[in-house]
Amino acid sequence: MSLVFCPLPLFQWLPPFCAWYSFRPHSLQLAELSPGQGVLMVLLVFGLIELIQYGVKQYRLRPLVEELRRQQPPYYASLPQPLKRDFEKRVVNFLVRKRFIPRGENFEVTLGMQVRVAACAVQVTFGLAPISLPHFSRILLYPDRYYSAEFKRYHSGEVNMRGCIVLSWKDFQVGYQNASDGFNLGLHEMAHALHLENMISNQEHSFLDRQHLLQWDQLAQQEMKRQQQTPGTFLRPQACQDEHEFFAVCVESFFERPKAFSSHHPDLYQALAQLLQQDPAKGIYQL
Numbered sequence: 001m002s003l004v005f006c007p008l009p010l011f012q013w014l015p016p017f018c019a020w021y022s023f024r025p026h027s028l029q030l031a032e033l034s035p036g037q038g039v040l041m042v043l044l045v046f047g048l049i050e051l052i053q054y055g056v057k058q059y060r061l062r063p064l065v066e067e068l069r070r071q072q073p074p075y076y077a078s079l080p081q082p083l084k085r086d087f088e089k090r091v092v093n094f095l096v097r098k099r100f101i102p103r104g105e106n107f108e109v110t111l112g113m114q115v116r117v118a119a120c121a122v123q124v125t126f127g128l129a130p131i132s133l134p135h136f137s138r139i140l141l142y143p144d145r146y147y148s149a150e151f152k153r154y155h156s157g158e159v160n161m162r163g164c165i166v167l168s169w170k171d172f173q174v175g176y177q178n179a180s181d182g183f184n185l186g187l188h189e190m191a192h193a194l195h196l197e198n199m200i201s202n203q204e205h206s207f208l209d210r211q212h213l214l215q216w217d218q219l220a221q222q223e224m225k226r227q228q229q230t231p232g233t234f235l236r237p238q239a240c241q242d243e244h245e246f247f248a249v250c251v252e253s254f255f256e257r258p259k260a261f262s263s264h265h266p267d268l269y270q271a272l273a274q275l276l277q278q279d280p281a282k283g284i285y286q287l
């Protein structure tokens with residue numbers, strides 16, 4: 001199931017309104033009204049249309065919020081009440097802009113699965129101004145690991161520049177079964193998407209603070225070099241492949257074992273907290 005919501009902007013009502021006005025019954029001639037009354041009537045009609053649109057929108061989106069509240073993903077469940085409302089809005093905003101595509105025979109992508117994936121994306125971006133990662137408009141879900149013809153091996157997830165976030169649903173779920181081991185496929189792939197989206201020239205370009213990003217890049221390069229000479233024990237070796245993998249692996253530990261991250265790599269942790277504008281080690285969701 002794919003969610004599509006297309007609100008009709010106000011201006012799109014103008015042609016039908018004008019057409020109606022041209023063929024209006026005699027009793028409704030606005031010419032009989034004073035200019036002030038005519039303007040007031042038009043405003044009232046438009047206001048009513050907006051109100052109806054808002055009501056329809058709320059009615060259509062309510063199941064998404066209800067599903068999120070029913071599922072209670074761990075990050076959402078830990079939020080104080082006012083932040084929960086913000087989180088819900090962001091999940092809805094993410095979902096109405098994405099197309100979920102099931103891959104694999106007889107594999108269905110349920111509303112619950114969509115909500116979990118959206119909640120994962122919002123978790124990573126929650127400290128920032130609301131963003132929806134518009135370049136990544138399609139989310140492909142496989143039931144299990146899938147064969148990548150491009151890389152000629154089995155994958156559990158990837159993010160590609162063709163605008164897709166690809167996930168193995170089984171591995172996505174495993175990532176949340178142990179919430180403190182520093183392995184989380186969903187967080188990993190959403191971190192890749194966030195990192196790339198910041199570089200892609202579109203309406204959400206450069207949303208990460210430049211100074212914070214510069215600081216992060218410098219520390220990341222230092223740490224990658226250090227780990228190549230003397231492998232560390234906290235970040236897994238995958239982190240040293242390149243700066244993208246380093247960022248994604250760090251994001252997994254940032255959320256899943258923030259206190260240990262902060263004590264093993266305090267400078268890196270602080271730089272990432274500044275970059276993502278949240279500090280899970282201190283229970284701060286928005287700096």
Ligand SMILES: [Zn+2]
Nearest residue numbers: 188192245248
């Ligand atoms: Zn990766």
